Amino acid sequence: MLEAIHRSIDNLYPEMVDVRRYLHQYPELSFQETKTAQYIADYYEKLGIPYETNIGGNGVIATLKGNKPGKTIALRADFDALPIQEENDLPYKSQVDGVMHACGHDGHTATLLLLAKAMKAFQNDLPGTIVFVHQHAEEFAPGGAKPMIESGKLNHVEAVFGTHLWATVPFGELQTSTDVFMAGADRFEIKIQGKGGHGGYPHQTKDAIVLGSQLVSNLQEITSRRLDPLETAVLTIGIFESGQAFNVVADSARLVGTVRYLNEDVQEKVIDEMEKIINGTCVGNDASYTFDYIKGYPPLKNHAEEAELVMEASSNVEEIDTANDVAPVMAGEDFAYYTMEKPGAYFFTGAKTEDHPYPHHHPKFNIEERAMPVAAKTLISAYFAYQEK
Numbered sequence: 001m002l003e004a005i006h007r008s009i010d011n012l013y014p015e016m017v018d019v020r021r022y023l024h025q026y027p028e029l030s031f032q033e034t035k036t037a038q039y040i041a042d043y044y045e046k047l048g049i050p051y052e053t054n055i056g057g058n059g060v061i062a063t064l065k066g067n068k069p070g071k072t073i074a075l076r077a078d079f080d081a082l083p084i085q086e087e088n089d090l091p092y093k094s095q096v097d098g099v100m101h102a103c104g105h106d107g108h109t110a111t112l113l114l115l116a117k118a119m120k121a122f123q124n125d126l127p128g129t130i131v132f133v134h135q136h137a138e139e140f141a142p143g144g145a146k147p148m149i150e151s152g153k154l155n156h157v158e159a160v161f162g163t164h165l166w167a168t169v170p171f172g173e174l175q176t177s178t179d180v181f182m183a184g185a186d187r188f189e190i191k192i193q194g195k196g197g198h199g200g201y202p203h204q205t206k207d208a209i210v211l212g213s214q215l216v217s218n219l220q221e222i223t224s225r226r227l228d229p230l231e232t233a234v235l236t237i238g239i240f241e242s243g244q245a246f247n248v249v250a251d252s253a254r255l256v257g258t259v260r261y262l263n264e265d266v267q268e269k270v271i272d273e274m275e276k277i278i279n280g281t282c283v284g285n286d287a288s289y290t291f292d293y294i295k296g297y298p299p300l301k302n303h304a305e306e307a308e309l310v311m312e313a314s315s316n317v318e319e320i321d322t323a324n325d326v327a328p329v330m331a332g333e334d335f336a337y338y339t340m341e342k343p344g345a346y347f348f349t350g351a352k353t354e355d356h357p358y359p360h361h362h363p364k365f366n367i368e369e370r371a372m373p374v375a376a377k378t379l380i381s382a383y384f385a386y387q388e389k
Contacts, residue, residue, distance in 0.1 A: 001122065001125055001242070001382060002316060002321050002380070002384055004122070005122060005377075006316075006317070006318075006377050006380075007160060008121060008122075009114070009115065009118050009376045009377055009380075010373055012114045012117060012118055012373075013114075013199060013370075013372070014370050015114060015117075016110045016113075016114040016369075016373060016376075017353075017369050017372075018113065019043075019093035019109070019110040019113055019114065019129050020106050020107050020109075020110035020128050020369065020372065021106075022039075022092075023039070023079070023101065023106035023109055023110065023269070024092050024093075024094065024101050024106045025092050025093070025094060025095045026095060027081030027082075027094055027096055027100055027101045027106070028081055028099065028303055029082070029083060029135065029139075029140075030080040030136065030138070030139045030140040030143075030144075031057065031080075031096060031137045031139070031140070031144075031352055032194075033058045033079055033081075033136045035057070035236075036058075036079050036080075036109070037053060037054075037058040037059075037060055037134070039174070040060045040079065040113065040134050041053050041060055042065075042131075042213075043113050043116075044062045044116065044232075045336050047116060047117055047120050048122060049062045049063070049064050049122070049132075049285065050062065050117060051256050052153065053151045053336065055148050055151050055153050055341075056136075056144060056146075056147030056148035056149070056150060056151045056153075057137065057144055058137070058144070058325060059133070059134065059135055059136050059144055059147075059149055059151075060134040060380075061132065061133055061134070061146045061148075061153055061154075062116060062124070062131075062132040062134075063129060063131050063133060063316075064120065064123060064129065064130045064132070065123075065127070065129045065132070066123060066124075066126025066127050066128055066129060066130075066299075067123060067124045067189060067211070068123070068125065068126060068127040068128070069124065069127065069128070069139070070127030070128025070321070071127075071128045071129075071158045071159070071386060071387055071389075072128060072131060072145050072156055072157050072158050072162070073128060073129070073130060073131065073157065073159050073161070073171065073386055074130075074131040074132075074133050074154060074157045074159070074160040074338075074342075074344075075112060075115070075130060075131070075132040075133065075159060075160075075161055075162065075164070075380075075383065076107035076112075076134075076135055076160060076161070076162040076335065076338065077104045077105075077109050077111060077112035077132075077133070077134055077135070077207075078108055078134075078135045078136070078138035078139075078144070079105050079106075079108070079109045079134055079135070079136060079139075080105060080108075080136055080137050080138055080140075080144075081099050081100055081101045081102070081103075081105065081139075081256050081309060082099070082100055082101075082102045082103060082137050082139055082361060083098060083099060084098070084099070084100040084102045084361065084362075084363050085097070085098050085100065085363055086100040086102070086364075086365040086382070087149040087213070087364050088363075088365075088366060090366075097234055098236060099130055099271045100163060100363065100365075101363060101364065102165065102360065102361050103139065103360045103361060103365070104165040104166075104316075104352065104360070104364040104365075105125050105138065105139075105162065105179060105366050106289045107135065107162070107165045107351070107367050107369070107371070107375075108164070108165060108375075109384065111163075111165075111306075111371055111372045111373075111379075112134065112161055112379075113376045114372075114375075114376065115132075115178060115376040115379060115380060116130075116132050118169070118376070118380075123370055125299075127380070127384075127385055128383075130320065130383060131154065131157055132205050134147055135334075137265050138333070138334055138335075138389070141185070141187070141294065141296035141297055141334070141335075142296075143296075143297060143334035144334070145334040145335060145336075145337040145338060146337050147221035149337055149338065149341055150329040152247065152340040154338075154341075154342075157342055157385050158342070158343070159306060159342055159343045159344050160187075160338045160339070160342045160343075160344035161306070161310065161339070161345055161346075161347075161383070161386075162346045162347075162379075163346065163347050163348070163349050164333070164342075164347075164348050164349070164353075164374045165348075165349050165351040165367050165371050165372065165375060166348035166349060166350060166351055166360075167351050167352055167358070167359060167360055167361075167365060167366070167367050167368075168352060168357075168359055168360075169348050169349075169350035169351065169352055170350045170352050171193050171319075171350045171351065171352060171368045171370060171371055171374075172319055172321040172322070172350055172374075173320070173321060173322050173323075173324065174311065174314045174320050174322070174323040174324070174347055174348065174349060174378065175323075175324050175326045175347060175348040176302060176307045176310055176311060176323070176324075176325065176326070176346065176347035176348070177302055177307060177325055177326060177327075177328060177329075178302060178304040178307040178325055178343060179301060179302065179304065180262050180299050180300070180301045180302075180328045181300050181301070181302050181307075181328055181329070181331045181346055182226065182299065182300035182328060182331055182332060182333045182335075183232075183260040183261060183262055183299055183328060183329070183332055183347070184260065184261045184262070184264070184267060184296070184298050184329075184332065184336075185235070185258060185259075185260055185296045185297050185331070186258060186259045186260075186261075186267070186293065186296045186300040186369075187256070187257065187258050187259075187294050187296060188256070188257055188258070188259065188274070188287060188291070188292060188294065189254065189255070189256045189290075189291075189292045189294075190215065190254070190255040190256075190278060190287050190290070190291050190292075191252065191253070191254050191255040191289060191290045192208045192211050192252060192254075192282060192287055192288075192365070193208070193211055193217075193252050193287060193288045193289065194199035194207060194208040194249070194250070194251050194252065194253075194285075195204030195213060195251055195286075196208075196248060196249050196250060196251030196252075197249070197251075198248070198249070198250055199246070199247035199249055199250045200247070202249055205249040205251075206251075206285060206286055206287045207249050207250065208242055208249075208250045208251055208253035208287070208335035209242045209243055209249075209250045209253060210230040210303075211215050211253065211281060211282060211285055211287055212240060212242055212253035212255055214281050214286025215255060215277070215278060215281055216237055217253070217328065218242065218277050218281060218297055219235055219237070219274065219277055219278075220235065221277070221312065222235055222270055222274065222277070223235055223263055223275045224253075224263050226268075226269075226273050227266065231266050232258065232260075232261065232262045232263075232266070232328075232330075233260065233261045233262075233266050233270055234258075234259065234260040234261075234330050235257065235259050235270065235274075236254060236257050236258050236259075236260075236349065237255050237256070237257035237348045238258065239254065239255065240253070240254075240255050241253065241254045241255075242254065243260035259320075260330045260332065262299050262328055263297070263299075264298070264299075264316060267295075271293055274291070274293070275291060276304060278291050280328045286360075293327075296332060297332045297336050297337075298336045298337075298340070299328075299336060300332075300333045300335055300336035300346055301336065301339055301340075302339060302344070302345040302346060303339060303343045303344060303345060305343070306344050306345040306382075306386070307325070307335070307347070309345070309382060309385050309386060310323075310345050310347050310382050310387070311323040311324075311325070312380050312385065313323060313380065313381035313382045313384070313385040315380065316377075316381045316385050317374060317377045317378050319370075319373075319374045320374060320378070322324045331360070333346065341349040344363055344368065345382075348369075349371050349378065350365045350371060350374075351354060351367040351368045351371035352368060353366055353367065353368045366371055
């Protein structure tokens, strides 16, 4: 039956592309994806597959119950976009100013919808139950996964699998991990309050730009000098705002950034060291500050048995040449919450284009659309493999 399902997925590829390109034109930001959620619900309505909306926010869950006994397994796709102005010159480029599907979530949604359409035709011979989880707000913590889980609508699920169309991995390659696969992802904001004044009399001021610059430099000591070299962490400052005029010493500055880690002990060490450095830099220069640290998604840790199952199941997918157990990446993913609750695994489906080698979250990001049916075949192959556990 799996071979027939794979042929059906291939036959649905043109529609998969159409769905993905439609969604690409009309992206919506995290927690604002009402029209996308409605599109997903309408699609399941036409398929005749029961579904529920407004799960933990804008989430949608559809359930296809097979006519043969078996396990209940969830397959997850996210559907929010990013606050990025698209720079691609494509006939299906974003029609929404300043918003873009720059991470492939349009492709994730199309993959899962067309997989559902394919599986509807096999319902009579399907063992178990497929729960299609369409999740909102992956891109911005606190994210959509946690409230969807807290809704209780997934309590009956026995395992969960998900994939990301990964634009920096070659087409035909699958990547996953039997342990930690993706980093914990936090964000922080530091506000410095100094004393402004005339640019010609800096000795009468407490220059917030100088203090902010010291922090940018000093905070890098955490990863280079205050952590065990065998531990992994990233501290990046992405926003530095200060000043209003060329001849005025700024009285305040704002720094915003992210911390990535693989071990929760390292997370706590980074927070503690940040507090020491910020306090020493500011208080030592008679300036005040506020430091807000927001813990985001935890590290995504796969279950070893389920990750091995994905790699083994991928051998049934003709287009996959290699399936590798790889080192963790420092991007974050709220799929982490699912594997904290249920056995499961997350994997990357290679979606690198030959002529469009831009990374995720780039204004010229794009995916190899042929990766979508590969992702669908791998997900359903993992589903059947788990049924046989």
